[in-house]
Amino acid sequence: MRAPAPPGTSVSDIAVDARGLCKTFCQRQRSEKLSQVFANLFRPQVRLVAALRQIDLQVRRGEIVAYAGPNGAGKSTTVKILSGILAPDAGQVRVLGLDPIADRVEYVGRIGVVFGQRTELWWDHPVAASFEWKRVVWEIPRPRYEHMLGQVRELLGLDEFFHSLTRELSLGQRMRADLGLALLHEPEVLFLDEPTIGVDVLAKRHILEFILELNRTRRVTVMLTSHDMDELEQLAGRIVLIDRGQLAFDGDFDQLRRRFADRRRLRLQTRSSEAPQLQGAQLLGSEGGWHEYRFDAGRTEIVALLEEARSHSPILDVETHRAPIDEVIADIYQQWRQ
């Protein structure tokens, strides 16, 4: 399902170019002690939170980039800066050769933004009314609008609720409608901030397939954030990890796995119901003669593990697979916290 890696890069091929991005927010710190009321009033304590620290990020045209990190890592701040809603304290941003803030009017006409936590649809109107509203405000020529409308209605399955009020839609329906709305003007770059948050498996599949189709047929550049790593791996050829405002990793998913240990799973069925203890592998559980282990393929060879297991009890069956990306990422986040 994953999008193919785009071909070689030239300077004009860069869609998103962010250099040295810094953003710091002030957070009020407040004591609840009565004795510190005056201190709170006259000398309030302010904590500086560095949301972004020297972020350099380039995204090629037609690329799908997953932008991930733990809560508070700076993902949404980056998306807001790239959408022209927030200005960086330092650094430069050019998207499609434009400055998101100085060239805002032209710029937002060429990008699409979806924030999973909020909607661009008109709450008390049918979905159809929001789409018509978008046609007028974005000045989309009628034939182009009709063409895109037909496409998004079909691919995102909007017909069943196209004339329902937004407030009466389920979360999955709303997200699909929001995504369709964001694409009506055929944006060249799409920023998706947690587009599938709270959405069920089927609606999620619809959305992911649509993003891939869009990228394949129209070469739309997509940058998306999510906490669902499986989803990101299905979509993106490249993952950028951010931690406490700093870039921690930029590469593909295989590189990520190798860099942070090549985690594998080994499932063995042995004649004996007792699980053999294996050097270099951690036993996760045993049931019905099946024993599951976790090991780092970079350090321990699978052949050695099998030899050792066979010395304890005859092996009846073997399965091996890579650890889910969610597990890899969770371990990475854990490492960062430590």
Add this chain to the structure above:
Amino acid sequence: MGAEWFARLLRLWGVYSRMEFMWMTRDLRFFCHCFFCDAIVNLAAVSGTFLLAERFAGLGMWSKPQVVFLLGYGMLVGGLINTLFGCNVLYVSRRLGRGQLDHTLIQPQPLWLSLLTEGFMPISGSAILLPAAGLLWWAGAELGLDPGAGWWALFAMEILASATIATAFSYLWGSLAFWAPRAAEEISSSALRIVYQLTPFPLDGSGPLLIGGLLSVLPIGFVAWYPCRFLLGLSPSPCDGALTPLAALFFALAAGLTFAKGKKHYARTGSSRYLSFGHRS
């Protein structure tokens, strides 16, 4: 270039008025409730002054029909700004305080154009405009007004200036929500409540300090009383007619500068608070 912008303005007003029409007419009972409740509430808001004028056959130097003219004028100003700036565009602190400016910033048009068009609600606005026109018509007939084209032009200019002052006052205070989103979320509505409460009263007879205050710090005098004095020939100088438009220019400029400063602050800090309620209802 100007014609292009004007055409765009009309297109945008067209789409918003269509949306409002569709929203209002989704159910006959709802439509009647909305329309007549608005009309009754607005008439009730000026009934106190009307009853006082009725009881005392006028208020101070103002005869009863002149008081009714003042009430009609004030309602017309209120109706005009409600027609143009519905959907919390007028109560801008709500949008800022709820982190909803982002919706406007991702539209490919200047912010002023979005704010000038997004709240256009001619159907619900007319629930105030029609009774206001009725009061003005009745007062004009009682006063034997026979206005020519010049008077109508002055009337339109004064109405526009008064509406600008009330809107600018809301934006001037409302911009505080850029710096204190939660604390100042309702400041625009509080500011306008003061305006609407004091608008229906003739201010003659108040001390110079109070009148000075009501024509500067709290420019409520300009929303109905001062321009009505001029239009009804109650002001001593014919130059008084220029003061309301000049004040409108000043307040619009002050509000524009404050809002622009707030917007710069918003670009630096953004909003960490987003509330969906009240947005695009």
